[in-house]
Amino acid sequence: MSECVEQLSKQIINDLSHLKGVRVIAAMSGGVDSSVMAVLLKEAGLDVVGVFLNVWDYSRDEVSGHGSCCSLEDSYDARRVADHIGIPFYAMDMREEFRRDVIDPFIADYENGRTPNPCERCNRFVKFGALLDAADQLDAAYVATGHYVQRRDAADGIHIYKGSDNKKDQSYFLATTRRKQAERILFPVGNLEKNDTRELARYFKLSTAEKHESMDICFIPAGNRIEFLKREGATAGFRAGDIIDLEGNYLGKHQGIAHYTLGQRKGLGLPDGPWHVVALDGATARVTVAHPEDALISEVDVVELGWIRLPVEGEQVTAKVRYQMQPARCDIHIDGEALHLCFEEAQKPTAPGQVAAFYVADELLGGGIVSRSA
Secondary structure, three states: OOHHHHHHHHHHHHHHHHHOOOEEEEEOOOOHHHHHHHHHHHHOOOEEEEEEEEOOOHHHOOOOOOOOOOOHHHHHHHHHHHHHHOOOEEEEEOHHHHHHHHHHHHHHHHHOOOOOOHHHHHHHHHHHHHHHHHHHHOOOOEEEOOOOEEEEEEOOEEEEEEOOOOOOOOHHHHOOOOHHHHOOEEOOOOOOOHHHHHHHHHHOOOOOOOOOOOOOOOOOOOOOHHHHHHHOOOHHHHOOEEEEOOOOOEEEEEOOHHHOOOOOOOOOOOOOOOOEEEEEEOOOOEEEEEOHHHHOEEEEEEEEEEEOOOOOOOOOOEEEOOOOOOOEEEEEEEEOOEEEEEEEEEEOOOOOOOEEEEEEOOEEEEEEEEEEEO
């Protein structure tokens, strides 16, 4: 291991040493990030309990689940790492909670013309909801994950920042985390670069050091969303309907709104393009498209708000309403559990159901779920 990485690991362990003896639940997914997270906690002297969340029955799939998050193979990998570093390990059955809070809303959203973000809901309701409840049952003060975000404690409480590795930063998916939840979550690898994480895994001789990283949705390991939705009975999302432009002109037929997402520009098969999808109507089964210059948005309504901290007067707030988007300057107006934001410059479209994340510089303030954009 390079001297730089070794020094970095010592710094992380030192930063965690004030929690020596404190019990913490290590949420182990079977990947390299959570494996390194767990060993760093153990090396810092915390009382670590490894927990794997069993959220989906892979025996019902035509594929083994290999390479997907939270598969049976991942459970075995997590257990091997726990045995190697010498911590107790439990597999918790979260299938009922996952079905209720993630899968059923995922299906309903696609039937109604929304584009859900299942990773956000899993974080909010399962990892930082049900898992924190389990932590209470096990008398654990904290839950720790392998997310690439940074936690900093200050006199006025905790602050959450983007991960050091810009390519791996996962703050967007944690934007709906509530402050009371965030106060009990540790992110030991958040200030590491991904390459450094793998180097640490090699140094500690972890079996997951070279493990392939999955980009699939965990309950769709083959990546075929349409097949999954049809198998789950999402019939309303597959009613044939019309494709129209903003003036209501008929452009063609489609085989169901579940095939589309707002902002989509590929695979439309329409003449006189390019086109972007700008509206999906579950009631009429209509897909509305527009040319790129007419598809830009300036205003977004956000619901289901969660705050780690509220912005203060004079701070310049930025927002991102798509994962791949760079945070853009905006003005926000908070009205109870809802928020309206106006971008200073028009942005590419987003879809209802996606996350809106709010920042001041690199600090994550909170976020919510997009309900409308224009």
